[in-house]
Amino acid sequence: MSETILSNARLVLRDQVLDGHLALRDGHIAAIGTGSAQGEDLNGDYLIPGLVELHTDNIEKNLRPRPGITWPSALAAILAHDTACAGAGITTVYDSISVGEYSDAPGRREFLQLSVDGIREGVAAGLFRADHRLHLRCELPDPGVLRLLEPYWDEPLFGLVSLMDHTPGQRQWRDMEKYRTYLTPRLLPGETFDQRVADRIETGQKLVPIHRREILARWRAKGPDLPVASHDDTTLEHVAEAAADGIAIAEFPTTLEAAKALNAAHIGVVMGAPNVVRGESHSGNVSALDLADEGLVDALSSDYAPFSLLHAAFVLNERAGIALPDAIATVTAAPAAMARLRDRGQIAEGLRADLVHVHLHEGVPVVRAVWRQGNRVA
Amino acid sequence: MTVLANARIVLPDEVVLGALRLDGGEIAAIEPGRLQGDADFGDDYLLPGLIDLHTDAIERHYQPRPGVQWDAAAAAMAHDAQAATSGITTVFDALPFGTSYRKVERALVLAPLLDGLAKAESAGVLRARHFLHARCEVTDPDTVGLLEPWLHDPRLRFMSLMDHAPGQRQSPDIAVYRERHMAAMNLSDAEMDEHIAAIRHRSEVLAPEIRARLVKLAHAHGIPLSSHDDETVAHVEQAAAEGMVLSEFPTTRAAAEAAHRLGLLNLMGGPNVVRGGSNYGNVSALELATDGLLDALASDYVPASLLHAVFILGGPNGPATLPQAVGWATSAPAKAANLADRGAIRPGLRADLIRVRVSDGVPSVRETYVGGRRVA
Numbered sequence: 075m076s077e078t079i080l081s082n083a084r085l086v087l088r089d090q091v092l093d094g095h096l097a098l099r100d101g102h103i104a105a106i107g108t109g110s111a112q113g114e115d116l117n118g119d120y121l122i123p124g125l126v127e128l129h130t131d132n133i134e135k136n137l138r139p140r141p142g143i144t145w146p147s148a149l150a151a152i153l154a155h156d157t158a159c160a161g162a163g164i165t166t167v168y169d170s171i172s173v174g175e176y177s178d179a180p181g182r183r184e185f186l187q188l189s190v191d192g193i194r195e196g197v198a199a200g201l202f203r204a205d206h207r208l209h210l211r212c213e214l215p216d217p218g219v220l221r222l223l224e225p226y227w228d229e230p231l232f233g234l235v236s237l238m239d240h241t242p243g244q245r246q247w248r249d250m251e252k253y254r255t256y257l258t259p260r261l262l263p264g265e266t267f268d269q270r271v272a273d274r275i276e277t278g279q280k281l282v283p284i285h286r287r288e289i290l291a292r293w294r295a296k297g298p299d300l301p302v303a304s305h306d307d308t309t310l311e312h313v314a315e316a317a318a319d320g321i322a323i324a325e326f327p328t329t330l331e332a333a334k335a336l337n338a339a340h341i342g343v344v345m346g347a348p349n350v351v352r353g354e355s356h357s358g359n360v361s362a363l364d365l366a367d368e369g370l371v372d373a374l375s376s377d378y379a380p381f382s383l384l385h386a387a388f389v390l391n392e393r394a395g396i397a398l399p400d401a402i403a404t405v406t407a408a409p410a411a412m413a414r415l416r417d418r419g420q421i422a423e424g425l426r427a428d429l430v431h432v433h434l435h436e437g438v439p440v441v442r443a444v445w446r447q448g449n450r451v452a
Numbered sequence: 453m454t455v456l457a458n459a460r461i462v463l464p465d466e467v468v469l470g471a472l473r474l475d476g477g478e479i480a481a482i483e484p485g486r487l488q489g490d491a492d493f494g495d496d497y498l499l500p501g502l503i504d505l506h507t508d509a510i511e512r513h514y515q516p517r518p519g520v521q522w523d524a525a526a527a528a529m530a531h532d533a534q535a536a537t538s539g540i541t542t543v544f545d546a547l548p549f550g551t552s553y554r555k556v557e558r559a560l561v562l563a564p565l566l567d568g569l570a571k572a573e574s575a576g577v578l579r580a581r582h583f584l585h586a587r588c589e590v591t592d593p594d595t596v597g598l599l600e601p602w603l604h605d606p607r608l609r610f611m612s613l614m615d616h617a618p619g620q621r622q623s624p625d626i627a628v629y630r631e632r633h634m635a636a637m638n639l640s641d642a643e644m645d646e647h648i649a650a651i652r653h654r655s656e657v658l659a660p661e662i663r664a665r666l667v668k669l670a671h672a673h674g675i676p677l678s679s680h681d682d683e684t685v686a687h688v689e690q691a692a693a694e695g696m697v698l699s700e701f702p703t704t705r706a707a708a709e710a711a712h713r714l715g716l717l718n719l720m721g722g723p724n725v726v727r728g729g730s731n732y733g734n735v736s737a738l739e740l741a742t743d744g745l746l747d748a749l750a751s752d753y754v755p756a757s758l759l760h761a762v763f764i765l766g767g768p769n770g771p772a773t774l775p776q777a778v779g780w781a782t783s784a785p786a787k788a789a790n791l792a793d794r795g796a797i798r799p800g801l802r803a804d805l806i807r808v809r810v811s812d813g814v815p816s817v818r819e820t821y822v823g824g825r826r827v828a
Contacts, residue, residue: 139723139754146727147760150814154756157537157817161828162530199811203537259635348520356520379516381530433577438526440577441533443826450819452537452828 077104078448079113080429083121086402088420096121098427101447106423116431116442122402123421124165124428124446125383126409128234128303128344129209129325129375132158133169133189144184148192153201155380160203160452162381163430163441166410166418168209168234169193173223174216186222193231203444203451205428207233207413211305214239214285215278227292234413235293236303236325237286241278242271245306245328246357290319301413303344307332316341323412325375328359333370342412343370346377347386347405353393362386366394373408384432384439392437453480454824457489459498459807462778464796472498474803477823481799493807496818499778500797501541501804502758503785505610505678505719506585506700506750509534510545510569511561524568529577536579536828538755539817541804542786542794544585544610545569550595552616552651562598573607579820579827581804583789585610587680590663591617591654599666603673610789611670612678612700613663617655618648621681621703622732667694676789678719682707688714698748698788703734708745717747717788722757725749725764737761742771748784759808763815 081095085106095111097104136151136158138144145151152169159167171189196202208231212219226232240246247253254267261270293300303323304316313335316324324336325344336343345362349355353363365371371390376383383405391401403420410419418426427448433440444452457471461482470484513527513534535543547565551558572578584607588595602608615621618629630644639647670677678698679691688699688707692714699711700719708718720737729736740746746765751758758781764770766777779796786795794802803824808815820828 136754136756140731143723143727143731145754147814149812150726150756150760153814153816154534154538154754157756157828158530158534161533161537195812201809201811201816348516351523351526352520356517379513379522379530381513381526381533385526435575435577436525438523438529440529450826452533 079111080116080121080431081111081113082118083116083431084118085421086120086122086399088403088407088422089399091398093118096421096429098429098445098448101427101449103421103423103425103427106421117433119442120432120434120439121421122163122430122432123406123419124426124430124444125163125405126166126413126415126419127159127164127376127380127383128168128323128373128409128413129170129211129236129377130159130167130380131170131378132376132380133171134185135378137185137188148188149195149201152189152192152196156196156202156204156206157452158380160444160446161441162376163384163432163444164204164376164380165428165430165444165446165451166205166207166415168207168413170209170211170236172213173210174213174219183218183222190226190229194229197231203446205446207231209234209236211236211238212285212289214282214289215241215274217277217281219285220288223289223292227296234301234303235289236305236323237289237321238305239278239282241282242274245308245312248308248328249358252358286319299414304341307336310335313339313341326359326377328355330360330365330368330370333360333365334368337370342372342408344373344375344409344412345371347374347382348377348379350374350386350389351382363389363394366390366396371404373412374404375409384430384441388434388437388439454491455487455489456491456493456498456805456807457487458495459493460495461498461797462500462775464779464783464798465775467497467774469495472797472805474821474824477803477825479797479799479801479803482797491819497808497810497815498797499539499806499808500782500795500801501580501806501820501822502539502762502781503542503544503789503791503795504535504540504751504755504758504781505544505698505748505785505789506546506587506612506721506752507535507540507543507755508546508753509751509755510547510565511558514561514565514568524564525571526568528565528568528572532572532578532580532582533828534755536820536822537817538751539759539806539808539820540580540751540755541806541820541822542581542583542791544583544789546585546587546612548589549586549598550589550592552589552591552614559594566602569607579822581822583607583609585612587612587614588666590615590659590666591651593654593658593662595662596665596669599669603669603675608673608675609791610678611666611675612680613666614680615655615659617651617659619652620655621683621687622734624683624703663694671695678788679716682711685710688716692716700750701734701752703730703732705735705739705745708735708740712745717784718745719748719750719785719788720746721752722749722761723752723754725761726754726757738765738771741765746780748788749780750785759806759815759817763810763813767810767813
């Protein structure tokens with residue numbers, strides 16, 4: 075069978091960085107060796123596992139490239155998103171699609187079916203560079219969330235579910251002044267801020283527990299080992315609730331207190347890569363670098379900027395003093411383990427040959443080449 | 453020597469099944485028929501790398517969310533990766549020199565982006581070849597001063613002159629302009645009145661002299677010039693008299709017809725083609741193409757729209773042949789920007805190439821080569 079050798083590389087293994095070479099055969103990593111070998115010369119650059127992305131909103135940006143403009147071909151928009159992922163070194167991507175809404179701005183609802191259909195079509199036709207899965211982010215207070223989810227329970231690409239609650243007064247919207255700024259321009263004619271808030275809180279109290287229970291039950295019926303993520307955990311109560319529900323992934327906890335409790339409860343903490351690269355949260359939450367200093371960051375996600383993922387891993391290495399193999403693991407091995415993907419996430423013999431050739435330029439990583447299952451895709 | 457075999461090669465006037473030999477970063481030979489190569493294209497299309505005269509995409513990487521500022525060199529790399537994977541091998545980054553005060557914060561992006569692009573370029577970390585397209589706002593008294601330091605920069609290869617005052621061009625209807633920008637600009641009624649009066653005043657009083665100086669500078673430095681959002685025959689006549697080569701995004705059919713009479717190329721945006729019309733109710737690119745009035749395409753604000761537009765216009769239901777539509781995104785922009793070494797598949801030209809597969813009418817880029825080297 076055809077074999078490819080990548081040589082003169084700094085291989086970032088799970089526990090060390092090794093100057094050596096690597097052989098790919100039949101889409102898998104066949105052998106790892108020290109020293110050089112006859113093959114493609116990587117000029118002493120890094121070779122790391124392909125990145126695993128658990129939560130990207132980037133499809134929405136491509137479906138709506140400007141306010142008010144919905145792109146006419148969902149497939150074309152998703153292909154553009156796919157190239158952005160692959161170009162950023164991401165070889166496995168959970169496209170997070172909103173099920174239900176927390177604002178009255180129309181749009182996200184219509185994106186659900188468009189996105190899923192586009193992803194199905196691209197996967198079926200083998201058009202994507204990266205391996206795409208669905209992450210359905212369920213807005214629990216939305217009265218329609220179960221109805222919206224109904225068509226997708228048996229979808230084979232549906233690999234991750236997350237539970238969100240954007241009811242005002244808690245989590246992302248615990249600061250009511252921020253919520254006021256956000257909501258005021260969106261109020262309906264004649265409606266007051268206080269009315270809307272009271273209405274939202276009432277709906278949330280009624281619907282969130284019911285929807286949470288139902289979605290968890292349906293998901294667990296699909297498979298006992300399937301991953302579930304909580305979102306924007308803020309208080310100890312949120313963490314206790316997640317632990318009681320057997321949730322193993324916590325996306326973007328907003329406080330140090332929550333992150334510590336999640337860590338103690340062995341729930342994997344996923345922080346936003348933009349937060350790491352920028353050194354702060356864009357919405358005033360806890361800084362991911364501060365959490366990393368305390369050893370509380372398990373994995374990263376690119377959130378709204380695909381190219382931030384790889385950059386953030388190198389920032390963790392440089393600014394938080396995390397050893398490179400551990401820093402790279404936050405964007406590879408850790409998210410792969412959280413998603414229960416056992417065939418990827420590390421450079422090890424027998425795993426999928428999902429690999430990224432990275433040149434480091436003044437601390438900024440440059441993706442030189444990307445392989446998915448041994449095929450060069452970017 | 454590299455051989456790309458079994459490809460449907462899009463030449464300037466026909467599509468040929470064959471192989472392409474590359475040598476020393478250039479196209480060495482085209483050989484019809486099937487043969488063994490270094491890469492088997494499996495009947496995928498092989499096109500010249502696209503040349504994008506006008507893309508704003510870098511700004512979105514620099515400010516990925518409102519109020520979020522990214523490192524400029526990292527933004528340049530992310531934008532570059534997106535261009536290369538979208539099949540664009542020569543990028544003219546359209547950066548704002550001066551603003552219409554419609555988006556004041558836009559004035560702040562110029563210096564960091566120029567610096568970020570220069571850093572990434574000199575570090576050799578970009579995949580595509582990047583040039584600068586100076587989009588010069590003629591209603592801004594700062595424009596000439598902003599441009600002057602860059603006139604000797606070898607990357608500056610294209611200029612366009614814009615006048616975003618409402619009442620003409622992109623915004624003929626002041627009431628519509630008002631409604632469209634009120635919320636985004638966060639102005640009160642009175643402030644909006646003041647803004648509109650001020651920009652219209654600048655457009656009448658200051659713009660003619662600023663415009664004349666910019667035209668003179670462009671010619672003195674051999675930089676090709678384009679007009680922007682031409683609405684009337686008079687706009688195009690002025691552009692022709694000023695020695696411009698191209699009319700970017702003409703907003704009416706009358707302007708596009710005048711451009712052809714006067715020897716200017718008409719460039720339209722990929723999004724207009726893919727969406728089947730203009731955002732602003734201007735003339736449709738498809739209509740211009742159907743009537744032989746379209747000459748060139750640019751990606752505008754969606755990088756992937758350039759290739760998609762080519763396959764819509766040159767596809768089975770489009771008004772053009774595939775080689776003709778490919779030319780609108782390759783040879784035509786190359787000609788407008790005086791790039792003689794690229795823009796077609798021909799021996800001796802740069803081996804800037806893309807491999808494209810079409811599924812359900814939607815093209816996807818499988819591989820990208822710049823100077824014979826695979827970059828995506």
